[in-house]
Amino acid sequence: MPQDHPAPMVSGPDQDPSPDYLTLGGPSKGLHRSSLLSRDERLAGRPNLCSDCGLCDSWLQRDMAKACVFVRNRAEAIERRVFGRNRRDGDELRFGVFEQMVAARMRRAVPGAQWSGMITTLGARLLERGVVEAVVTAGTMPGTRFAPRPVLARTPEEVLATAGNKPSLSPNLNLLDEVRDSGIKRLAVIGTSCQVHMLRAAQDRLGLERLDVIGFPCSDNVAYPDLTFFLKQVSRSPDTIVHYEFMQDYSLHMRHEDGSMERLNFIDFPMDKLDGIFPSACLSCFDYANGLADITIGYMGARLGWQWVLIRNQRGAELFELLRPDLEFRDLDAAGDRRRGMPRYLQMLAKPAGKPPKPIRRLIAWLQRNRGPRGLEFARAIIEMKMFRNLHHVRERFARFEPRIVPGFVYRALADYEDAHQEAMGRPIHPTVEPARTPEA
Ligand SMILES: Cc1cc2nc3c(=O)[nH]c(=O)nc-3n(C[C@H](O)[C@H](O)[C@H](O)COP(=O)(O)OP(=O)(O)OC[C@H]3O[C@@H](n4cnc5c(N)ncnc54)[C@H](O)[C@@H]3O)c2cc1C
Numbered sequence: 001m002p003q004d005h006p007a008p009m010v011s012g013p014d015q016d017p018s019p020d021y022l023t024l025g026g027p028s029k030g031l032h033r034s035s036l037l038s039r040d041e042r043l044a045g046r047p048n049l050c051s052d053c054g055l056c057d058s059w060l061q062r063d064m065a066k067a068c069v070f071v072r073n074r075a076e077a078i079e080r081r082v083f084g085r086n087r088r089d090g091d092e093l094r095f096g097v098f099e100q101m102v103a104a105r106m107r108r109a110v111p112g113a114q115w116s117g118m119i120t121t122l123g124a125r126l127l128e129r130g131v132v133e134a135v136v137t138a139g140t141m142p143g144t145r146f147a148p149r150p151v152l153a154r155t156p157e158e159v160l161a162t163a164g165n166k167p168s169l170s171p172n173l174n175l176l177d178e179v180r181d182s183g184i185k186r187l188a189v190i191g192t193s194c195q196v197h198m199l200r201a202a203q204d205r206l207g208l209e210r211l212d213v214i215g216f217p218c219s220d221n222v223a224y225p226d227l228t229f230f231l232k233q234v235s236r237s238p239d240t241i242v243h244y245e246f247m248q249d250y251s252l253h254m255r256h257e258d259g260s261m262e263r264l265n266f267i268d269f270p271m272d273k274l275d276g277i278f279p280s281a282c283l284s285c286f287d288y289a290n291g292l293a294d295i296t297i298g299y300m301g302a303r304l305g306w307q308w309v310l311i312r313n314q315r316g317a318e319l320f321e322l323l324r325p326d327l328e329f330r331d332l333d334a335a336g337d338r339r340r341g342m343p344r345y346l347q348m349l350a351k352p353a354g355k356p357p358k359p360i361r362r363l364i365a366w367l368q369r370n371r372g373p374r375g376l377e378f379a380r381a382i383i384e385m386k387m388f389r390n391l392h393h394v395r396e397r398f399a400r401f402e403p404r405i406v407p408g409f410v411y412r413a414l415a416d417y418e419d420a421h422q423e424a425m426g427r428p429i430h431p432t433v434e435p436a437r438t439p440e441a
């Protein structure tokens with residue numbers, strides 16, 4: 001989700017707006033509660049920052065301090081273990097370690113998929129071929145359109161039924177209990193970047209013979225009630241939205257039940273009303289591109305209508321081969337120059353400005369679409385902006401956590417903006433306290 005300035009930390013427990021759902025049947029341990037409550041009381045006793053990844057609902061709760069990205073970001077140690085190296089200078093600082101990057105899409109889109117359905121097709125194929133015994137994925141809570149429900153899929157059909165985003169926090173890792181109890185030894189996990197971090201950090205304790213990790217880029221996730229609040233602020237008819245996405249053309253596209261499309265430019269978002277909906281965990285997250293997965297499948301580095309795929313290691317290449325026969329390809333490209341707008345962005349981060357008048361907003365939207373960063377440059381721009389915004393959030397709200405939760409690659413990725421940062425923030429990008437060296441994962 002786009003954001004011009006940091007949101008304040010949400011405080012105090014929210015009311016559960018949907019008590020009916022609490023009586024729904026479903027998996028144990030109150031999964032429906034965890035995804036439907038805004039400020040879940042279950043988070044009591046957890047770190048100040050928590051994205052409700054589900055690990056603490058599982059038998060691995062006792063390993064939380066060793067696995068949780070918000071206790072200590074272990075990304076660089078995990079990179080060395082999983083990829084044999086850390087990020088190289090250049091695009092890897094923003095996108096994570098990768099061996100290959102492509103733009104592709106399914107020749108025939110999966111019904112109900114978020115984009116063309118590459119992720120659910122891959123999960124289904126792993127089951128069809130007997131490569132894995134189960135896939136961790138996120139279905140939909142009965143009676144809702146967008147509330148997630150963690151699902152341990154055992155058949156290709158069960159994976160395909162989970163196509164499409166449920167764009168709110170989903171405690172998928174609590175399925176690790178069911179994985180252990182069912183004796184599953186070969187597992188695929190589809191997840192957000194934070195889930196993948198916790199999973200990788202705990203991987204050695206899972207007793208698995210094989211683990212395939214399919215990630216998607218993730219940023220500014222929200223709890224489900226905040227998602228419904230968000231849709232009310234941005235749509236003329238929030239209840240009829242069946243699909244929406246933050247597009248590379250700098251606007252939010254919302255498709256309604258009757259097939260009509262509604263669009264809202266990012267610059268027209270009512271940011272004053274959205275303050276506080278983003279959890280502090282998501283505002284303290286530094287792995288937009290899901291850099292610890294074997295393969296990341298998103299869209300933001302590709303042109304509109306296409307998916308962006310980062311193949312990170314040999315396992316990721318094997319996974320991609322399973323999809324290749326169903327894919328069509330186009331070239332990845334880049335246009336615009338993200339560096340030109342960054343000084344202004346930093347100034348707005350330091351001193352949030354009010355919304356400009358409508359004609360100016362129209363002009364800005366046109367300039368963004370036609371002259372702004374596009375293709376890979378769009379992905380670089382958005383990731384760098386989120387790194388800056390989240391670094392700023394951590395420094396304002398959780399300053400003493402910075403050495404533990406901000407990984408070293410963030411400072412390297414942003415180093416070119418040192419002068420602009422110094423001017424806007426009156427301090428260097430690099431912390432005055434050296435980041436603690438991460439113990440090997
Ligand atoms: C909260 C969120 C934010 C995202 N932000 C970006 C972004 O900024 N840039 C970008 O390039 N891509 C982003 N994505 C990914 C993108 O929207 C698509 O999901 C991705 O490109 C895959 O498309 P697909 O058609 O192949 O997926 P599909 O085949 O439709 O499969 C989607 C998969 O995502 C899983 N899923 C859905 N919701 C959740 C959830 N809440 N938690 C865990 N798993 C879930 C589903 O279970 C399914 O396995 C985001 C996804 C989510 C859920």
Ligand code: SF4
Nearest residue numbers: 050051053055056068
């Ligand atoms: S983010 Fe996950 S591991 Fe961290 S405290 Fe929350 S549930 Fe536990």
Ligand code: SF4
Nearest residue numbers: 193194218221282285
């Ligand atoms: S934005 Fe980061 S912390 Fe929030 S759900 Fe996505 S990966 Fe997790």
